[in-house]
Amino acid sequence: MFSILISLILIGVLVIAHEFGHFIAAKKSGILVEEFSIGMGTKIFSRQMGETEFSIRLLPLGGFCRMQDQEEDGTIGPRSFLNKSVGVRFIVMFAGPFMNFLLAFIMIIGLTSTSYTAFPKIKEVLPGTPAQEIGLQAGDEMYRINGKRIHIYDELEAQIYKSGGEELRLDVMRDNxxxxxxxxxxxxxxxxxxxxxxxxxIHVGLFAEAVEGYSKISISDTMYYSYYSMLNYVKLTAEGLARVFTFTADKDEYGGPISIVKMVGDSYEAGMTYGVKEAVQNVIYIGAVLSANLGVLNLFPIPALDGGRILLLLVEAIRRRPLNPDLESKIHFLGFAFLMGLMVFVLYGDIVKVFA
Incomplete structure (x- = not known):
């Protein structure tokens, strides 16, 4: 139950960040936001604040930011989302995923500042290893692998993992x-x-306890590492989701609500073996990964997601006129049906893992 509670709080934070992005962009654009909701389904709490109703709904997954749309007679309201230019609507749609990326970035800054951070620079070459055999030296910095630029140690590890043991081309920076x-x-x-x-x-975080033999990370390196770490999560998530949407992913590569609860619970318990600080750091790490996941997922060009709406906005910009409302509604319905089918597929995978 405690794992479920932590997971719900974490998911709630990610959803609030996402919907707040839509909310603040819409408000700044003069669009009337009629309801800001956390959760889906039956309304269990609501409060009117100014012109917007803030609500909490029964199902604790997802949320929405309902903006003024068409009136009952089919006319478009003066502060409607549809009454704004393509550029403004694009910004409003993109603001949700952007806030998830920003939240992931902030979370990683917190982790980098309070823990240890590994950089793709050699401190010591281990004896009897491929690195020693080819003549790598202490102080060498991994610059590129197979032509791909390396900024952080996680990128290096990912490329080595993808290699599957095949030969790599290393570009190493030494003495400039x-x-x-x-x-x-x-x-x-x-x-x-x-x-x-x-x-x-390895560097010690700005606010972490000093350790002999390890230097403190600078503010600029903290921002540098956090930025590229967030981009690495985005890249890995996009690659993984592409495999999920094409049904080519391994069952261990994806998970639904059950997997998320288990992952958060396991991370928290693993951290608690060392202390409360480590447990919180583990949960924040999972939160950063999930926030990047949510941002990337919503940018996929699937109708009913932000990315699908952005794609239709681009089509509208090219055509120089909006799509037929009935056609657009049907497109979004098909996208929603696809997502529901995908959710069933993912939940089935969760259940199989539990019984296994």
Missing amino acids: QVYTYKLTPKYDAQRKGYLIGFAPE
Whole structure:
């Protein structure tokens, strides 16, 4: 029950951030926001504040920001979403996912400032490893792998994992010069992954307790690391969701509400073996990943999602006239039906995992 409570609070924060993005962009654009709701289904609490009704609904998944639309007689209200230009409507739609990216960025800043951060720079080359065999040295910085720029250690790990043990081309920065090497990662049975064989440079967060032998991370490096860490989550999420939507993903790559609750609960309990601070950090880490997930998911060009509405706005801009309202409604309905089918698919996968 405690895991469920933490998960609901976390999901609630992500939803509030997302809908607040739509809300503030709409208000600043002069659009009438009739209701700001957290949750879906039956209304269990509501309060009128100014011209907007703020409500909480029974199903604690999702939410919405209902703006003025067409009147009953079919006319468009003066402060309607539809009465605004394509550019304004684009900003209002994009503001929701943007707030999720911003929230993920802020969460990662908090984690980077209070814990340890690994950078793709060699502190020590381990003996008997591929890194030693090709002549990598302490102080070398991983610059590119197979032509892809490396900014943070997580990107390095992801590229090594994707390699599947195949040969890699490493571009290494040493004394302001780039040196190119070819290296084949070595499988480590204990870690169940491929390694190239070096200990990375680690910095202590600005607000973390100082540790002898480790330098404090600077403010600029904190922002740098947090930004590229957020972008890495976005990239990995987009790749994973593309596989889910095309039904090519492995069952372990996706999960629904049950998986989220279990993941949050397991992370919290694992952190509590060390202390409350570590437990909170683990939950915030999951929150950052989920926030990036939510932002990317909503930008996918699927009708009924923000990305689908943005796609239709682009079509409208190209055509220089809006789509037929009935046609647009049918498109969104088909998108909603697809999402409901996908949800059933994901929930089925959750249930199978539980019984397994």
